[in-house]
Amino acid sequence: MADTEALVAEIEALGGKLAEAKASINRRFIGQDHVVDLVLGSMLCGGHALLVGLPGLGKTRLVDTLSTVMGLKGSRIQFTPDLMPADILGSEVLDVTTDGARAFRFIEGPVFCQLLLADEINRASPRTQSALLQAMQEREVTIAGKHRPLGRPFHVLATQNPIEQEGTYPLPEAQLDRFLVQVDVEYPDRATEREILIATTGAEDAQVHQVFSAEELIAAQSVLRRMPVGDGVLEAILDLVRACRPGEPEGAGLEDVLSWGPGP
Incomplete structure (x- = not known):
């Protein structure tokens, strides 16, 4: 209580x-x-x-x-159209110190917000659009083999x-x-x-x-x-989602108008 x-x-x-x-x-x-x-x-x-x-x-x-x-x-x-994935995610640059040592340094892109x-x-091109796929789903990006959280x-x-x-x-x-x-x-x-x-x-x-x-x-x-969330609400959600899937018993007759339905 x-x-x-x-x-x-x-x-x-x-x-x-x-x-x-x-x-x-x-x-x-x-x-x-x-x-x-x-x-x-x-x-x-x-x-x-x-x-x-x-x-x-x-x-x-x-x-x-x-x-x-x-x-x-x-x-x-x-x-x-000319935007590149690195313009979104960031990139590694080679730094040279005064003593001649070299090391890569990552410069964060605007997605780190x-x-x-x-x-x-x-x-933007599909290649550039896809730079956001991992960021939007997993809240991180992978650059040079390293996972970087957003x-x-x-x-x-x-x-x-x-x-x-x-x-x-x-x-x-x-x-x-x-x-x-x-x-x-x-x-x-x-x-x-x-x-x-x-x-x-x-x-x-x-x-x-x-x-x-x-x-x-x-x-x-x-x-x-x-x-x-009540059971009645859950069942209503399931009814709605499954009724929008061609091939499911609840979605019979949708094959001519829909190719795919919503995922779980």
């Missing part, structure tokens, strides 16, 4: 901090509550999110704001432009599978756009404050994992 009461108290405290974080984020990212909810939810679950929307809708601004509010060390990578903005991720927590928020697909490289299924959720960022309504117009054309930009720290975010992720 005491454990249950302690868990309820932790959940209520977490709810208060999340409300404060959303209020702070909404000062710079106005009128997109569903987008903020989905991105924060993916981070609380320890996952990554893919933001899909037209240019100018504030995707980069949201990630920059999240870095401040969640107290995470952020990095940004602008994906371009806690919140990584992969801007327009589909504009920051804790580690989240990737990638953006993708749904138009101007000429010269881009669609993300492979293995990479899409690394994202917990795809967040579609739409145009705001008229009232919201009026708020944005007023907020972004003044003499000063809206300021946000830190609400979480990296340690507090990790603790919040632990709270979610300790929340009990």
Whole structure:
């Protein structure tokens, strides 16, 4: 009973901090509550999110704001066709000391952070995109045979432009599978756009404050994992997932429209 009461108290405290974080984020990212909810939810679950929307809708601004509010060390990578894996992961360089001794020194790339903005991720080649596969799944990278852990927590928020697909490289299924959720960022309504117009054309930009720290975010992720889930919810999840798999009894008739279903 005491454990249950302690868990309820932790959940209520977490709810208060999340409300404060959303209020702070909404000062710079106005009128997109569903987008903020989905991105924060993916981070609380320890996952990554893919933001899909037209240019100018504030995707980069949201990630920059999240870095401040969640107290995470952020990095940004602008994906371009000439980007190389070493530009993301880092590389070893040969150092020569004054006495002539030589030794390799590793220079960390921007992936060594806690919140990584992969801007327009589909504009880099598949070889470069694949540099993030291990990082997103295992929270580490292997360079020159050595495993190098990334920051804790580690989240990737990638953006993708749904138009101007000429010269881009669609993300492979293995990479899409690394994202917990795809967040579609739409145009705001008229009232919201009026708020944005007023907020972004003044003499000063809206300021946000830190609400979480990296340690507090990790603790919040632990709270979610300790929340009990009823058998009815588990069965509903299994019914939904298995009904989306061609070849399964629950997914009969999907063979003509789906090739593969979700994994466990």
